[in-house]
Amino acid sequence: xxxxxxxxxxxxxxxxxxxxxxxxxxxxxxxxxxxxxxxxxxxxxxxxxxxxxxxxxxxxxxxxxxxxxxxxxxxxxxxxxxxxxxxxxxxxxxxxxxxxxxxxxxxxxxxxxxxxxxxxxxxxxxxxxxxxxxxxxxxxxxxxxxxxxxxxxxxxxxxxxxxxxxxxxxxxxxxxxxxxxxxxxxxxxxxxxxxxxxxxxxxxxxxxxxxxxxxxxxxxxxxxxxxxxxxxxxxxxxxxxxxxxxxxxxxxxxxxxxxxxxxxxxxxxxxxxxxxxxxxxxxxxxxxxxxxxxxxxxxxxxxxxxxxxx
Amino acid sequence: xxxxxxxxxxxxxxxxxxxxxxxxxxxxxxxxxxxxxxxxxxxxxxxxxxxxxxxxxxxxxxxxxxxxxxxxxxxxxxxxxxxxxxxxxxxxxxxxxxxxxxxxxxxxxxxxxxxxxxxxxxxxxxxxxxxxxxxxxxxxxxxxxxxxxxxxxxxxxxxxxxxxxxxxxxxxxxxxxxxxxxxxxxxxxxxxxxxxxxxxxxxxxxxxxxxxxxxxxxxxxxxxxxxxxxxxxxxxxxxxxxxxxxxxxxxxxxxxxxxxxxxxxxxxxxxxxxxxxxxxxxxxxxxxxxxxxxxxxxxxxxxxxxxxxxxxxxxxxxxxxxxxxxxxxxxxxxxxxxxxxxxxxxxxxxxxxxxxxxxxxxxxxxxxxxxxxxxxxxxx
Numbered sequence: 001x002x003x004x005x006x007x008x009x010x011x012x013x014x015x016x017x018x019x020x021x022x023x024x025x026x027x028x029x030x031x032x033x034x035x036x037x038x039x040x041x042x043x044x045x046x047x048x049x050x051x052x053x054x055x056x057x058x059x060x061x062x063x064x065x066x067x068x069x070x071x072x073x074x075x076x077x078x079x080x081x082x083x084x085x086x087x088x089x090x091x092x093x094x095x096x097x098x099x100x101x102x103x104x105x106x107x108x109x110x111x112x113x114x115x116x117x118x119x120x121x122x123x124x125x126x127x128x129x130x131x132x133x134x135x136x137x138x139x140x141x142x143x144x145x146x147x148x149x150x151x152x153x154x155x156x157x158x159x160x161x162x163x164x165x166x167x168x169x170x171x172x173x174x175x176x177x178x179x180x181x182x183x184x185x186x187x188x189x190x191x192x193x194x195x196x197x198x199x200x201x202x203x204x205x206x207x208x209x210x211x212x213x214x215x216x217x218x219x220x221x222x223x224x225x226x227x228x229x230x231x232x233x234x235x236x237x238x239x240x241x242x243x244x245x246x247x248x249x250x251x252x253x254x255x256x257x258x259x260x261x262x263x264x265x266x267x268x269x270x271x272x273x274x275x276x277x278x279x280x281x282x283x284x285x286x287x288x289x290x291x292x293x294x295x296x297x298x299x300x301x302x303x304x305x306x307x308x309x310x
Numbered sequence: 311x312x313x314x315x316x317x318x319x320x321x322x323x324x325x326x327x328x329x330x331x332x333x334x335x336x337x338x339x340x341x342x343x344x345x346x347x348x349x350x351x352x353x354x355x356x357x358x359x360x361x362x363x364x365x366x367x368x369x370x371x372x373x374x375x376x377x378x379x380x381x382x383x384x385x386x387x388x389x390x391x392x393x394x395x396x397x398x399x400x401x402x403x404x405x406x407x408x409x410x411x412x413x414x415x416x417x418x419x420x421x422x423x424x425x426x427x428x429x430x431x432x433x434x435x436x437x438x439x440x441x442x443x444x445x446x447x448x449x450x451x452x453x454x455x456x457x458x459x460x461x462x463x464x465x466x467x468x469x470x471x472x473x474x475x476x477x478x479x480x481x482x483x484x485x486x487x488x489x490x491x492x493x494x495x496x497x498x499x500x501x502x503x504x505x506x507x508x509x510x511x512x513x514x515x516x517x518x519x520x521x522x523x524x525x526x527x528x529x530x531x532x533x534x535x536x537x538x539x540x541x542x543x544x545x546x547x548x549x550x551x552x553x554x555x556x557x558x559x560x561x562x563x564x565x566x567x568x569x570x571x572x573x574x575x576x577x578x579x580x581x582x583x584x585x586x587x588x589x590x591x592x593x594x595x596x597x598x599x600x601x602x603x604x605x606x607x608x609x610x611x612x613x614x615x616x617x618x619x620x621x622x623x624x625x626x627x628x629x630x631x632x633x634x635x636x637x638x639x640x641x642x643x644x645x646x647x648x649x650x651x652x653x654x655x656x657x658x659x660x661x662x663x664x665x666x667x668x669x670x671x672x673x674x675x676x677x678x679x680x681x682x683x684x685x686x687x688x689x690x
Binding site: 090146150170173255256267270271273275 | 399402404405428504508510544548549550552563676684689
């Protein structure tokens, strides 16, 4: 009697063995990215998604007058965050300040990036100088404006000593100084993004435009600027999102009325100990900025952003 | 009773004939089995022996004084290390404590009786055995009674120092006579528009609004008038300051000429040579600070440390460092030469000259008023 194993001849055995080997290679190849991604995915899950879930849950709790928060599903915080004109006003003001900051960053950042791209030889030094402010604490950089613009700061002292003014000018603690502080903080992000974009443009294109009769200004406007727009947009998005999420700058350089949405989140959580409302407000800001990023991604894609960050 | 004592008693009963040999050996055997079974778990219990106590305070000279006069001698006497942490604000610290595990934070240098009440409301208090803190005998009763009003059957903190939030003004621009004449209303005087400051703390803003509208800070009847006073101050003020360092900087740099300020910080400015005056208007904001033991802490170890911290040499050194009078009763302890000169110092030991915030009143309205202030501050 022949055993069941003997029904396969050698050729069939090799065929099945190859299939199994091929499958295992395919399966391994399929698994490999997940194995490599497991650590970052784990980190993102633990450090971002899980806390986010906690914040979502918290946003539906209620603060009690004294003592612990009241757990449950209460839409009250969301209702207030979405319908209260106070939160709407601060949110629009935040978006306005972020937009003005982004505009000034673009205005100042483009010429700087263009200069760095076109400079020959000292490009690395210029890039290093651009990165230099990142080595100093953001808070210290922001506070430095007090020593420059304060009543007894460098600028007032200079103007007084040269006789231009007879008494110090009040320059600090208003919305303009908040925007100034934000531009100071965010400008390098804009310059880097535009630089990456400009650096990737083939200079022969400008030469070609010039050889076809375009002036240097025309070749810039019709060739260089359109090609660098993705970098400008990426820098704009970064500046806008980072600017809209800040609370330190208005705290240091703002007056009594000056506040951005993140200040409300800080106050709700830290000063008022109203974690549920603070959670709802922080999620609202996240949703608004997330929507902006989604719109950007729909029309320009995220690849330009990662180039700039890289 | 320790195990050795238990065995000795058992042996004594056996020798006296109260216990037969079989029962004696049975109990010894059972004790042996019980010890063998619990030994692996006992290691974990040993790991919980008190090896350190965490103290959180305001940092700077206060921390240095605590380290030199209290923490190091305490460690030498007990073998328990003191981990010294700092925080920049009481609200921020409470948020940290609430999100921590029990026992992570032990003793905190907290502000105000309302902070004591808040911690009690969150169930973060413990019951201290005052007999383990002999130096409490030297503390003013007026300060301790404020805490007993909140927890009549126990104390979770010991008073440590007190001060006021009074009017600070630049003498180059505002005379002593003017500040006495105008009092708290100088903070809403249009003459000083753009040169007025204020603490971004809702309690202080409302307290001064009550004074400006002629009301009792502990019983504000016309809230709308008080909010209007805050709006008037907001529109005249250059800046709301958020820390003692910022307060000192704004006054020293002459960015502002007048603000309410913390007595100790103004004394520090005066020590530095700045011509800054300090005036406690009638019903000026008095407050006290305490050393609060947080739930989950090793209470006995904390009590011993509190006793070290309340010792006169430590209390006086800290008080001289931070320019706030200590909680020690001047009639029972010689406080030296500097402390009687500090702003807010009360030689009577009764503190009747100071007005403290009623914790029940202020904490009961905290939720509503802190949110309303956030709106009023932004123009609403």
